[in-house]
Amino acid sequence: QKISPELLYLNDVSVVFDGFRALNSLSLTIGEKEMRAIIGPNGAGKTTMMDVITGKTRPTVGTALFDGGVHDLTKLDEATIAGLGIGRKFQTPTVIENHDVETNVELALKADKGPFAKLFSRRTPQVQERIDEILERVRLKNARHRRAGDLSHGQKQWLEIGMLLAQEPKLLLVDEPAAGMTDAETADTAVLLREIAETRSVVVVEHDMIFVRDLGVKVTVLHEGSVLAEGSLDHVSSNERVIEVYLGR
């Protein structure tokens, strides 16, 4: 039974490493089909928060619930959490460089069959249709036969997002998607993520404020392991404490 409408509910989550509080009573909720940008200086706890959500790190104390309270993320392992529909994209793309673009997506669609999926199953019309949909979504239809290793950095990021979409996540966590992208790719990525957030929730950790502005979504500012400010980018960027933290005073 659903006890809260939120897709993700973090309440008073702390993570203590050897006495150091990487997260300090962090509370945050993400709604269905909401996109949220998470910003904050280095060491603010952004990665640790993602690690808690994906089950890589267990909170020392606190509550982490998924899907309206149905699942307690603090009691599940990483593979189980991924299976619930939480996908995570790390900063460095992990596409298979020697395969072409559509084979990468195909392998992601068959990921449950492991690295040998390609040997054992044909590309059925249904699989081809899903590949086409995904490539269309991530703007790589015209690059489908290109070797993944020959894509631009930005295109590799999009391919990896496409590979994550193959798993139909309810929540997509994206770590600095705009890092290393050209201005044009950055702008396209904002549009792409907004489209993705029409059908699922997206959490974006990002340093590039132009990109965050382009996303046009609610921003959560983390500092020393908890939420320092929350609201529109205009709202948080005029907050005195946020400015102090960014200027390192």
Ligand code: ADP
């Ligand atoms: P951010 O992603 O916002 O830069 P992190 O979540 O990576 O911040 O780190 C928050 C703090 O926790 C940092 O000071 C970091 O050094 C510390 N930290 C992160 N992981 C560990 C760990 N496994 N052991 C000890 N300290 C850690």
